[in-house]
Amino acid sequence: MPKKTTRRRFLAAGAATAGSLALAVPAVHGAEKAKKYRTALIGSGWWGMNILNCALEEGRSQAVALCDVDRNMLDKAAAGVNEKTGTEPKKYGDYREMLEREKPEIVIVGTPDHWHALNTIDAVKAGAHVYVEKPISHTIGEGTAMVKAAREADRVVQVGTHRRVSPHNMSGMEFLKGGKAGQIGMVRSFVLYGGGPGEPTPDSDPPPGLDWDLWCGPAPLRPFNRRVHPRGFRQFLDYANGQLGDWGIHWMDQILWWTEEKWPKSVHSVGARHIRRDNTDAPDTQVVNFEFDSFTAVWEHRHFAGNNAEKHNVGCYFYGTGGTFHMGWRDGWTFYPVNPNAPIQHEEPQLHKPDDQNIPELWADFLRCIETGERPVCDIEIGHRSTVMSLLGMLSMKLGRSVHWDGDREICVDAAGTPDAEANALLTREYRAPWKYPEV
Numbered sequence: 453m454p455k456k457t458t459r460r461r462f463l464a465a466g467a468a469t470a471g472s473l474a475l476a477v478p479a480v481h482g483a484e485k486a487k488k489y490r491t492a493l494i495g496s497g498w499w500g501m502n503i504l505n506c507a508l509e510e511g512r513s514q515a516v517a518l519c520d521v522d523r524n525m526l527d528k529a530a531a532g533v534n535e536k537t538g539t540e541p542k543k544y545g546d547y548r549e550m551l552e553r554e555k556p557e558i559v560i561v562g563t564p565d566h567w568h569a570l571n572t573i574d575a576v577k578a579g580a581h582v583y584v585e586k587p588i589s590h591t592i593g594e595g596t597a598m599v600k601a602a603r604e605a606d607r608v609v610q611v612g613t614h615r616r617v618s619p620h621n622m623s624g625m626e627f628l629k630g631g632k633a634g635q636i637g638m639v640r641s642f643v644l645y646g647g648g649p650g651e652p653t654p655d656s657d658p659p660p661g662l663d664w665d666l667w668c669g670p671a672p673l674r675p676f677n678r679r680v681h682p683r684g685f686r687q688f689l690d691y692a693n694g695q696l697g698d699w700g701i702h703w704m705d706q707i708l709w710w711t712e713e714k715w716p717k718s719v720h721s722v723g724a725r726h727i728r729r730d731n732t733d734a735p736d737t738q739v740v741n742f743e744f745d746s747f748t749a750v751w752e753h754r755h756f757a758g759n760n761a762e763k764h765n766v767g768c769y770f771y772g773t774g775g776t777f778h779m780g781w782r783d784g785w786t787f788y789p790v791n792p793n794a795p796i797q798h799e800e801p802q803l804h805k806p807d808d809q810n811i812p813e814l815w816a817d818f819l820r821c822i823e824t825g826e827r828p829v830c831d832i833e834i835g836h837r838s839t840v841m842s843l844l845g846m847l848s849m850k851l852g853r854s855v856h857w858d859g860d861r862e863i864c865v866d867a868a869g870t871p872d873a874e875a876n877a878l879l880t881r882e883y884r885a886p887w888k889y890p891e892v
């Protein structure tokens with residue numbers, strides 16, 4: 453794990469590439485160090501606990517409460533906090549009750565995607581600053597409502613796209629933005645992991661201690677299946693958006709970080725379940741084309757044929773007149789020049805164990821912005837635009853045709869700019885009563 457001074461140096465170095473950011477990191481240290489934020493976690497599973505642990509290790513958060521609809525997850529998480537800090541947080545099953553009673557200053561949202569919007573909107577309305585996981589929403593309209601709620605409540609909302617503060621991603625962006633790969637005409641983003649057909653898993657009774665109705669919440673209530681919870685919801689389209697929504701958003705975010713353009717003008721996707729025979733319903737194969745004014749971007753994933761045949765199996769290739777730049781994860785970044793005599797350039801990543809992430813850097817930026825009132829490096833509006841790219845891919849795949857995006861109005865349009873009613877019907881979805889789709 454890099455030392456704090458190293459992190460600070462990288463954050464400061466990243467200010468130039470992070471647009472409007474002025475990463476005055478020292479402001480969060482010194483006299484304010486004694487301050488402990490009343491911090492609560494909604495969704496105490498794998499990633500939620502990763503964030504909370506980073507917050508506790510940073511030193512200025514007190515875990516006052518945890519909320520989870522699964523008592524088994526909750527008890528394990530609370531015991532973990534107790535072991536770390538010597539105090540056990542209060543435990544809740546309903547996040548609304550927790551917000552009301554605890555009045556936390558900071559809320560971490562680590563629930564499955566279909567809950568992010570309501571959790572975040574209710575938390576900022578209750579006065580909390582929020583660190584919400586990616587993708588910020590399950591449908592595009594939820595994201596629009598989240599941005600509005602954050603602005604109206606004047607709260608800091610940081611999105612968990614921690615690659616924006618990963619040292620190698622930051623230096624890679626400097627490389628690209630500095631023109632060292634020449635003019636970029638195409639970007640190919642991809643996650644090529646194995647998997648294969650799999651086996652169907654039968655539905656069953658929910659385990660004791662799990663409030664399955666509340667887990668499903670605003671999404672359709674389906675019979676419990678242990679492939680869905682914990683962690684498996686990613687491949688069930690009622691609760692998430694498959695590989696493009698889960699992994700794709702990280703790489704959509706890299707594309708939007710690199711380009712000066714705010715959104716693609718048109719999107720076309722095809723996807724299928726060619727191989728999978730299990731009971732998930734997300735595509736095992738998907739390709740998306742995004743047309744921007746100055747370049748073309750592609751997303752590609754498949755859940756079979758996992759091997760090293762293609763050298764890099766996750767990330768983005770930026771294809772420029774000077775060469776091919778691969779922005780990766782555990783493999784850092786690598787630049788392959790067009791000139792065969794020029795040396796290949798490479799930078800190793802600096803990631804934190806156990807899950808090879810850069811959450812501490814993102815948490816530091818979050819606290820800094822709470823204290824200065826500035827917009828964080830992964831502000832909700834930035835996370836929304838990156839999520840929109842993924843969700844437009846899903847929308848086009850479901851419609852079976854291209855969609856044109858008017859990012860100013862956040863609607864789909866036809867070539868003449870007239871609203872596309874069929875596509876726009878998929879920007880939102882029916883919520884299951886008594887939950888209400890967030891209004892804009």
Ligand SMILES: NC(=O)c1ccc[n+]([C@@H]2O[C@H](COP(=O)([O-])OP(=O)(O)OC[C@H]3O[C@@H](n4cnc5c(N)ncnc54)[C@H](O)[C@@H]3O)[C@@H](O)[C@H]2O)c1
Nearest residue numbers: 495497498499519520521522525562563585586612682683
């Ligand atoms: N930024 C990253 O790199 C990264 C990595 C992994 C996961 N994530 C994101 O984190 C989120 C959680 O993923 P995970 O793998 O930790 O899932 P998980 O299943 O391990 O944890 C989610 C928890 O939320 C609980 N939950 C569901 N509905 C709830 C509700 N209404 N109130 C309280 N708790 C509720 C579940 O019971 C579960 O314990 C996802 O959105 C995922 O995309 C981000």
